[in-house]
Amino acid sequence: MDIKDFKKVVAQNIYYLRTENHMTQYELGEKLNYSDKAISKWERGDGLPDAYVLNQMSQLFGVTVDYICTPHSEQNKKVETQPIKKAKRIVSNIVTAGIFTLALLIFVLIAIGTGYSGGKIFYWQVFIYAIPVVAITRIVFASIWEKARGVFLYSSILLWSLLATIYFAIGDYDLWILFALGIPLQIIVFLGFRIKITITFSKKGKKKKATRTGETEEKADENA
DSSP states (O other), X not given: OOHHXXXXXXXXXXXXHHHHTTOOHHHHHHHHTOOHHHHHHHHHTSOOOOHHHHXXXXXXXXXXXXXXXXXXXXXXXXXXXXXXXXXXXXXXXXHHHHHHHHHHHHHHHHHHHTTTOSOHHHHHHHHHHHHHHHHHHHHHHHHHTTOXXXXXXXXXXXXXXXXXXXXXXXXXXXXXXXGGGHHHHHHHHHHHHHHHHHHHHHHHHHHHHHHHHHXXXXXXXXXX
C-alpha cells in the first residue's frame, strides 16, 4: 500500500467513526484540540494525523489504532464497532437494574420492619417511585451519548411517572383527574424536543457551511 492509498484508508475510517458516533467535524476537532479544517483535511486524505492524535481517536471511538489504519469492508466496520453500542446498552441496563434492586431491598426491609401488617399497599409503590429515578438516569445517558429520541422518550416516561408518584403519594384515588395535566405537559415536552432538534440541525448546517468555506479557502491557497 503506497502513501496515497494509506491516506485514503485513514480518511475513510476517520469519516466512518465520526459519523457513526454522530459527531460533526467541529465536535471531533474540539475533542482532539484541532480545528474542523484539520479534520476535514484528514477526511479528504490530504494529510495524516500524527501518532498521538491517532491514539486519541482510538480511545475516543473505542477502537485500536490498527483499526483506523487498516482497510475494512462496510460489513466489517459495523461488526467491529458494534461492541461500543453494546457496551452503552449494558451500562444503561446495569444502572437500571441497580435502581430496581435498591427498590426491591427497600420493599423487603419495609415488609420485614412492619411485620407484613399495615400499609401493604405502600410496599409495591416503592417500584412506582423508582421509575422517575430510572427515567432521570436514562435521560442523562441519552444526553451524554447524543441520542435525542432517547431524551424525548425518557422525558415522557419521567413526566407520567412523576404524576403517578404524586397520585399514589396523596393516596386519594379519586384524584385520577391529575393525569389530565399530563396532556398539556406532554405537548410542552414534545415542542421542546422539536425546538432542540431544530436548533441542533441549524447549528450543524452552519458548521457544515463554515467547513465548506474553509475547504474552499484551503483549495484556493493550494492553487495560488
